[in-house]
Structures are given as C-alpha cells and as structure tokens.
Amino acid sequence: MNKILDRFVLNPKRLFLIDSLGALLTAFLTGVMLRKFEADFGMPQKHLNVLSILACVFSIYSISCHFFVGKNWRIYLKIIAISNLIYCVFTAGLVMILYQQLTILGVIYFVGEILIVIGLVYTELSVASKNSTL
Numbered sequence: 001m002n003k004i005l006d007r008f009v010l011n012p013k014r015l016f017l018i019d020s021l022g023a024l025l026t027a028f029l030t031g032v033m034l035r036k037f038e039a040d041f042g043m044p045q046k047h048l049n050v051l052s053i054l055a056c057v058f059s060i061y062s063i064s065c066h067f068f069v070g071k072n073w074r075i076y077l078k079i080i081a082i083s084n085l086i087y088c089v090f091t092a093g094l095v096m097i098l099y100q101q102l103t104i105l106g107v108i109y110f111v112g113e114i115l116i117v118i119g120l121v122y123t124e125l126s127v128a129s130k131n132s133t134l
Contacts, residue, residue, distance in 0.1 A: 008127040012073045013066050015127060019080055019120060020062035026113065027055035034109070041106035047094055054087055074128045081124035088114045088121070 008015045031052030034041050038048075058080065065076045095102065095110045102110070 008123065009130050012077060012127060013069070015077065015124060016062045016066035016069070016073075016080070019084070019124070020059045020066060022116075022120065023055045023059035023062060027052045027059060029109075030055060034106075040103060041109060042102035043094070043098065043106055043110070044101070047098070051087075051091065051094075054090075058083060058087070077124050077128040081121045081128065084117050084121045084124070088117050 030048045034043060035045050035048050038045060061083075062080055065073070065080070069076050091110055091114055095107065099107070
C-alpha cells in the first residue's frame with residue numbers, strides 16, 4: 001500500500017484525475033441512470049438531483065486541480081477529501097432517512113458508492129499527509 005501512496009505523492013495530479021472521473025461517473029449514475037430507473041432503486045429524483053449536482057461540482061474542482069494546482073497540492077487534496085467525506089455522510093443520511101423507500105438494489109448501490117468513496121478519501125488523506133521525502 002505504501003508503494004501506491006508513494007506513486008501518488010510523486011504524481012498527485014493523477015489522484016485529482018481519478019477523483020474527477022469518479023465524481024463524473026457518480027454524476028452520470030445519479031443524474032441519469034438512477035433517475036431513469038427510480039422505481040428500481042427507490043431514491044426520489046429530487047435527492048438524486050442534489051447528489052448529481054454535488055458530484056458535478058466535485059468533478060469540476062478535481063479536474064481544475066489536476067490542470068492548475070502546483071506545488072501546494074496537499075491543501076487542495078485535503079479539501080476534496082473532506083468534501084468527499086461530507087458527501088458520504090450526506091448520502092448515508094439519505095439512505096437512513098429514506099430506507100423504507102429504497103429497494104435492496106438502491107441500498108446496495110449507495111452503500112457500495114459510500115465504501116468506494118471512503119477508500120478514495122483514505123487514499124487522498126494518506127497521500128496529502130505523507131512526507132514528501134521518499
């Protein structure tokens with residue numbers, strides 16, 4: 001795991017790119033696919049819209065960091081990591097509040113998404129906190 005983290009420390013822009021693409025995928029899934037199959041997942045469209053808009057904002061932020069952030073990348077990586085964590089808490093809150101409405105497929109999707117994003121947050125915070133001397 002340390003070798004993976006070291007690679008991202010050497011090239012943090014790659015981590016911003018991964019974050020951006022993941023957020024773009026989430027925006028597409030929540031904004032298009034889950035809306036189209038709302039009955040199969042159970043999450044109301046108004047909540048899917050909010051999740052999709054947040055994911056779009058995160059994607060734009062991360063891709064901007066990928067292209068424009070220089071040597072002070074650590075603070076920007078911490079910002080997106082904390083934002084991703086807040087997104088997970090918000091999503092988990094929606095799952096708990098709307099649990100009776102969600103289908104098993106909806107619960108599986110959102111729990112899976114939370115777990116993936118938590119893994120990304122862990123990686124981002126680990127890389128941002130890692131000493132730059134390798």
